Amino acid sequence: MLFIYQAVDQTGAPKSGTIDAVNVDVAISSLQRRGFVITSINEDSDRKGGLLNVNIKWLERVSNKDVVILSRQLSTLFEAQVSALRVFRLLGSETENKVLGAKLLMIGDDLQAGSQISAALAKHPKVFSEFYISMVKAGEESGKLNETFSYLADYLDRTYELVSKAKSALIYPAFVMMTFITVMILMFTMVIPKISGILVESGQELPFYTKIILGISTFLTSYGFVILGVLVVVGFFVIRFIRTPSGKEVFDRVKLGVPYISNLFRKLYWSRLSDNMNTMLVSGIPMIRALELTSSVIDNTIYKKILADSVESVKAGKAVSEALSNNNEIPGIMIQMIKVGEESGELGAILKTLATFYSREVTTAVDALVDLIEPIMIVTLGVGVAVLLASVLIPIYNIAGAQ
DSSP, X not given: OEEEEEEEOXXXXXXXXXXXXXXXHHHHHXXXXXXXXXXXXXXXXXXXXXXXXXXXXXXXXOOHHHHXXXXXXXXXXXXXTOOHHHHHHHHHHHOSOHHHHHHXXXXXXXXXXXXXXXXXXXXXTTTSOHHHHHHHHHHHHHTOHHHHHHHXXXXXXXXXXXXHHHHHXXXXXXXXXXXXXXXXXXXIIIIHHHHHHHHHHHOXXXXXXXXHHXXXXXXXXHHHHHHHHHHHHHHHHHHHXXXXXXXXXXXXXXXXXXXXXXXXXXXXXXXXXXXXXXXXXXXXXXXXXXXXXXXXXXXXHHHHHHHHHHHHHHHTXXXXXXXXXXXXXXXXXXXXXXXXXXXXXXXXXXXXXXXHHHHHHHHHHHHHHHHHHXXXXXXXXXXXXXXXHHHHHHHHHHHHHHO
């Protein structure tokens, strides 16, 4: 995108011109690095509609992978005793993600103006979560920023790996099922209608399963676009409903109610809860704040409520194990382990053990789910194809035999 700017340089002389940047934030950062004080900046209206200058919002994002890599780089540079200002300006100019680079350069400008790192990061909530910012703030207070960024990098790396593994494991079954559904729809709407004319004209009595197949084919051919339209509308409203607080709660309850799948999600939440708590306690964050931040990180309204209730119980003087024991979603073994950690003063180590255990359980559950899906999928595909072929070929053989 092209921007027209007006500014003054370090000597007070007026400057004006144009600058090409992915967005206005990047443009401002680039001009500030030149020593300019910007008085106005606007997008060039003559080129605003150009195809190459369309601002595609969904491309302007920072992925979890980018934040993982950034945290690892920050840890390494802080451990090498590089100043914070130089760290963020160096990474901002070198990172491949232009949006992230612009954010880092703005953070560098805030640091130069005297802001703390956590306060500078807090200005970019779409990139750095409340959990991330609180961890950095704790690192600043303890003087162990390099260790804090190392903890964050390790934690985000584990989380990213766990989620990526689950997604990757389900890509192949989803692709096969979508391909099968597409092929079946094409068969019912394009192949079967041509064969049905031959079968009907033969005048022979058709088997009931053939009549069912021909009926489905006729229905899809006649009302296929209507069905597609209804599915699109229903899907649109379902997605909108899920995005509402009440809809998300319903969806979260469904995830915890589906057989077998519910166990996978529960283990994922238990792993995330343990890992978050361990990471924050090791970084020196108080227990109540750790529980509050963990509730904001776990993407499930049921567990958010559990942790919110636990915060109130801990504030009232109860131990964490006692506060968590008031519901059935937290397993007894987890509560007992936390209780042992509280009594021995090794709660962080216990939570780390629990996080490792449940992370391994999630990996095992995902592998088992994929192993279960594959034979079911093969049998389903085989039965579907066999029924379809039998319904069409048997009447054709009968016609040929009768002649």
